[in-house]
Each structure stands twice: as structure tokens, then as C-alpha cells.
Amino acid sequence: MTATDVRATPTALWWAGLASLGAGAIHATAVGIHAEHRQTAVAFAVLAAFQLGWGALALMRAPRLVIALGAAGNAVAVAGWVLTRTSGIGFIDGLETSESPGFADTTAAVLAAVAVLAALAYLLAPGKLHLPTLTAAVPAAVAVSVLALAGMVAATDHTHSDGHDHVTTSDEAASATGDDPAHDAGHDHDNATTGDTAHEHTSAPVQAKPYDGTLPVDLSGVPGVTPEQQAEAEALVTTNIEQLPRFADPAAAEAVGYRAIGDAVTGTEHLVNWGYLNDGHNLDAAYPEALVYKVGRGGSRTLEAAMYVLEPPATLDTVPPIGGSLLQYHVHNDLCWAGQDGAYQVLPAAPLPAPCPAGTERRLLEPMVHVWIVGNPCGPFAALEGIGGGQVRPGEEVQCDHAHGVGAL
Numbered sequence: 533m534t535a536t537d538v539r540a541t542p543t544a545l546w547w548a549g550l551a552s553l554g555a556g557a558i559h560a561t562a563v564g565i566h567a568e569h570r571q572t573a574v575a576f577a578v579l580a581a582f583q584l585g586w587g588a589l590a591l592m593r594a595p596r597l598v599i600a601l602g603a604a605g606n607a608v609a610v611a612g613w614v615l616t617r618t619s620g621i622g623f624i625d626g627l628e629t630s631e632s633p634g635f636a637d638t639t640a641a642v643l644a645a646v647a648v649l650a651a652l653a654y655l656l657a658p659g660k661l662h663l664p665t666l667t668a669a670v671p672a673a674v675a676v677s678v679l680a681l682a683g684m685v686a687a688t689d690h691t692h693s694d695g696h697d698h699v700t701t702s703d704e705a706a707s708a709t710g711d712d713p714a715h716d717a718g719h720d721h722d723n724a725t726t727g728d729t730a731h732e733h734t735s736a737p738v739q740a741k742p743y744d745g746t747l748p749v750d751l752s753g754v755p756g757v758t759p760e761q762q763a764e765a766e767a768l769v770t771t772n773i774e775q776l777p778r779f780a781d782p783a784a785a786e787a788v789g790y791r792a793i794g795d796a797v798t799g800t801e802h803l804v805n806w807g808y809l810n811d812g813h814n815l816d817a818a819y820p821e822a823l824v825y826k827v828g829r830g831g832s833r834t835l836e837a838a839m840y841v842l843e844p845p846a847t848l849d850t851v852p853p854i855g856g857s858l859l860q861y862h863v864h865n866d867l868c869w870a871g872q873d874g875a876y877q878v879l880p881a882a883p884l885p886a887p888c889p890a891g892t893e894r895r896l897l898e899p900m901v902h903v904w905i906v907g908n909p910c911g912p913f914a915a916l917e918g919i920g921g922g923q924v925r926p927g928e929e930v931q932c933d934h935a936h937g938v939g940a941l
Contacts, residue, residue: 549590556583761856
């Protein structure tokens with residue numbers, strides 16, 4: 533190779549090509565690691581192929597249009613990395629929620645950014661920067677190789693810990709079997725650019741643990757739920773498991789003001805404490821607005837859940853964000869009530885805006901949610917079946933948390 537041949541490749545293109553090759557190598561390493569997330573693996577594979585292929589073309593001084601396309605592609609990779617660190621990428625299973633930067637993903641993002649800047653330098657100032665000798669390319673190649681190798685090694689540190697079920701390719705569903713639920717729930721994906729950071733799992737992916745009403749509560753494995761939301765939901769269930777048993781005997785509940793609403797014929801009976809509906813407490817296991825009992829043979833009652841009713845003027849659009857998508861509130865606009873204050877009885881009715889029959893009135897129109905202290909086929913926040921299920925927000929379907937459900941529907 534002559535000096536003229538060497539000088540034919542501008543320095544900027546050497547840097548652009550080498551940086552893109554390094555980023556592509558890290559992404560290629562991440563493909564197999566994320567096999568449990570098919571869409572994520574495909575995204576990494578496509579990105580790796582693009583960066584590796586374009587990097588090689590850049591080193592051979594491809595046409596300016598190709599260089600421009602490579603700069604745009606690597607810019608997209610950098611933007612994808614920013615999204616995965618800030619808000620997540622909702623349309624790619626496995627990347628739905630944001631996570632903290634890791635060494636591998638940050639290294640790949642930096643290399644992609646170098647590729648973009650070097651390509652732009654070549655496009656905006658063609659011919660101004662040249663590589664004097666082939667030997668001068670060695671430091672750049674060594675620097676990129678060391679970074680890429682370190683990123684590839686870091687990306688392989690991707691194990692799976694117990695309690696993290698990627699049911700329907702969940703990305704963030706934290707496990708709270710330790711002392712710090714929010715911390716234990718964190719995933720550290722060591723991917724790159726569009727990947728997750730340092731995904732700290734200690735074993736292969738496992739199914740979400742069915743919730744059976746015992747401690748500790750583990751609600752991992754639900755797509756789109758952040759570690760903080762999971763910890764909130766687990767804390768809510770835990771306090772109910774710990775505090776509700778004081779009402780195991782319906783007589784104990786009646787002694788503090790709970791009254792049956794007359795729905796035992798359904799096989800499930802609610803006891804409502806009407807004095808708790810406007811007491812300043814929401815989702816407080818010390819002051820549940822209603823208790824839910826299973827009606828058994830001979831009229832036996834088994835406490836199974838609490839039903840929390842938010843205070844006015846709450847609506848389905850203003851419910852607290854506790855637990856994220858794990859909790860789904862509902863309302864009842866198809867019930868009317870009759871009887872004395874503090875001991876109302878429920879009657880099925882036509883939904884609003886139809887009027888209630890004479891002598892009855894609408895009550896309990898605020899959003900409500902169940903918290904089960906026993907296993908349920910649709911998880912710890914399941915609504916009742918049939919008319920007891922109420923109505924959810926328009927456009928939504930009544931959800932069923934199969935990942936944590938036990939028993940048959």
C-alpha cells in the first residue's frame with residue numbers, strides 16, 4: 533500500500549468506521565443474552581448488523597450518501613439508548629421501562645456517538661483531515677478495540693435472579709423477597725445503546741410466583757411495572773395480610789361498625805363500614821371501607837379480601853398511581869341502595885343515567901379496588917365476577933393477572 537493509498541481514507545472515516553464496529557460488536561454480544569425477549573434480541577441483531585456493516589464500508593471510504601445513512605443510523609442508536617435510560621421503549625418487549633446506565637450500554641452509546649460526529653466531520657469538511665501513515669491508525673484501532681472488548685465482557689454479565697418472570701416478555705417486574713423490595717426489584721441489563729443495563733439475574737428466567745396470600749409477597753413478572761410500583765403493590769398486599777385477620781370473625785367486624793349489604797346470595801358477602809367512606813383514609817389496611825367474605829355451607833363466612841373505596845370526588849381518571857398497572861380500579865353505576873343510614877342494602881339496577889327505583893338511591897359511585905389475602909385466579913387485586921365486577925374506564929377491559937393467579941377461573 534502506498535502513501536497515496538493510505539491518505540485516501542480521511543482520519544474522520546477511520547474513527548467513524550472503528551467506532552461503529554466497536555458498538556456493533558457490543559450489540560452483537562447482547563443478542564443471545566436477550567433471547568428471552570424476542571423483540572429485544574431482534575432489535576440488537578439488526579442494529580449490530582447495521583453498525584458492523586457500515587463500519588466496514590466507512591473504512592473503505594464508501595460514497596457520501598452511505599456515510600450520511602450510517603451517521604443517521606448510529607444517531608438513532610444513541611437516541612434509543614437515551615430512551616431506555618429515561619422512559620423506556622414501549623413498543624419493544626423487554627425495553628418497556630427505563631433503567632440506570634450500565635458500562636456496556638453506555639460504551640456502545642459513546643462509540644455510536646463518536647461514529648456520528650466523525651462521519652459528520654467528514655461530510656462537512658471533506659478532505660481536510662487525512663491519515664498520514666497507516667501506523668497512525670493503530671492507536672485509534674487499539675482504543676476502540678479495548679473499549680469494545682470491555683463492553684462485550686460486561687454485556688455477558690447478564691444472569692437472571694429468582695422471582696423475575698418475563699411473562700409475555702416482561703422487562704421490569706421487581707422481586708421483593710429481600711429487605712429492600714425497591715432495590716431487589718431492579719434489573720441491571722448490561723446491554724448497549726437500545727438495551728437494558730446490567731440485568732442482575734442469578735438464574736435462568738422463571739415464571740412469576742403465584743400469589744397465595746402468604747408472606748413474603750412477590751408480584752414480579754408483569755410487563756411495564758417499575759420496581760417502585762411493584763414495591764408499592766407488594767407493601768399494600770403485605771399490610772392487608774398482616775392486619776385483616778382481626779376481622780376473620782364477622783362479629784369482630786360488626787363490633788366496630790361494619791354491616792352486611794345483603795349480597796350473600798351471590799356466594800360473596802360485603803360488610804361495609806359506612807363511617808369510613810369519608811374518614812381521610814385511602815388504601816389504609818387499618819381502615820378498610822369494606823370487607824369481603826366467602827359464604828360457605830351452613831352460612832359460614834371466610835374473610836378473603838378488603839375492598840377500598842376512594843373518597844369523593846375521586847374518579848377513574850384520578851385514582852392514585854400506586855402499583856401501576858397491577859391495580860385496576862372499578863366503579864358501580866349499576867347498583868342502588870335502600871335502608872337506614874349506616875346499614876344500607878344493595879339492589880341491582882340499570883346503569884346510569886337510568887334512575888333508581890322509588891325508595892332507593894345511588895351510593896358508592898367512587899372508584900374501588902379489592903386486595904385479596906387469599907389466592908385468586910386473577911391475582912391479588914382482582915375484581916369479582918359478573919355484576920360484582922363493576923365497570924372500568926371506557927376503552928379498558930377488566931384485567932386478570934394470570935401471572936400471579938392461582939386456581940381456575
